[in-house]
Amino acid sequence: MTCTEFLAQLDELIDDEATASLRADLEQHLRECEHCEITLNTTRTTIQIYRSHEIYELPEGVRIRLEQAIMAKCRKC
Amino acid sequence: MIQQSGTEEVHPDVLLVERAKQGDVAAFEKLVKQYDRQVFRIANHITQNREDAEDVVQDAFLKAFQKLDQFQGNSKFYTWLVRIAVNESLMRLRKRRTGKMVSIDEDVQTEDGAMPRDLADWSPDPEALYGQSEMAEILKKTIQGLPEGFRVVFVLRDVEGLSTEETADTLGLSVPAVKSRLLRARLQLRERLAKYFRKDGKNGGGK
Secondary structure, eight states, X not given: OOHHHHHHTHHHHHTTOOXXXXXXXXXXXXXXXXXXXXXXXXXXXXXXXHHHOXXXXXXXXXXXXXXXXXXXXXXXX | OEEXXXXXXXXXXXXXXXXXXXXXXXXXXXXXXXXXXXXXXHHHHXXXXXXXXXXXXXXXXXXXHHTGGGOOSSSOHHHHHHHHHHHHHHHHHHHHTTTSOXXXXXXXXXXXXXXXXXXXXBOSOGGGGSOHHHHHHHHHHHHHTSOHHHHHHHIIIIISOOOHHHHHHHHTOOHHHHHHHHHHHHHHHHHHHHHHHBTXXXXXXXX
């Protein structure tokens, strides 16, 4: 398996959707290729960091104002 | 989860939606409180404008309330709501960029290969390298640089946790298209974050 082939199927490992035989092939490549191992691990880290950081937080004051505005409009519907 | 006839699980939203359909505004309010943060996040990611995102939150929930009768219940309420929010967000974006077409179907490069790869390993704890607000800025700046069609797929699938099928359904894309964009989005984000998080970290040029 080449690095390009590995990268094209990277998500199968990340999302745990690889069939047993594909997984074996991908893991075999990982044992032989440090670059792809780094790519896999850092891609996982990328996802995890984005998942755990709230980039666009809705401040509580704004949230309450929006909820009141929404409900006021709904009651008029 | 609530059990129905001993076999099928019914999502708690289903009962709230049913009550809201019959005019129970308080039931709808629960749905608003349940999902307004997520809608705000998604709208912000797409419009990249805080005021627009606030407007989208209002408009999306109002539209959902008005169209509740059209909600069939064969998808999750949340997925249905996200679809409305994505459409509202794209409309706002179009208004701001008058004349410029905005679509998640825009032509995006999805072929493999050709992309350079940062091969350096990252610091074992990238989050320790930066303060919280600095980190938020890095993440925001980095994701904003992605093409729209990639960004929205990454946000729905990886940040908001929709399944591949739900993401495809929400955006009107095929499952292979979602998968292809997700892979490119993940790899591009990784590539862009590498300069901040690599082992030689802050000296590596990210700052």
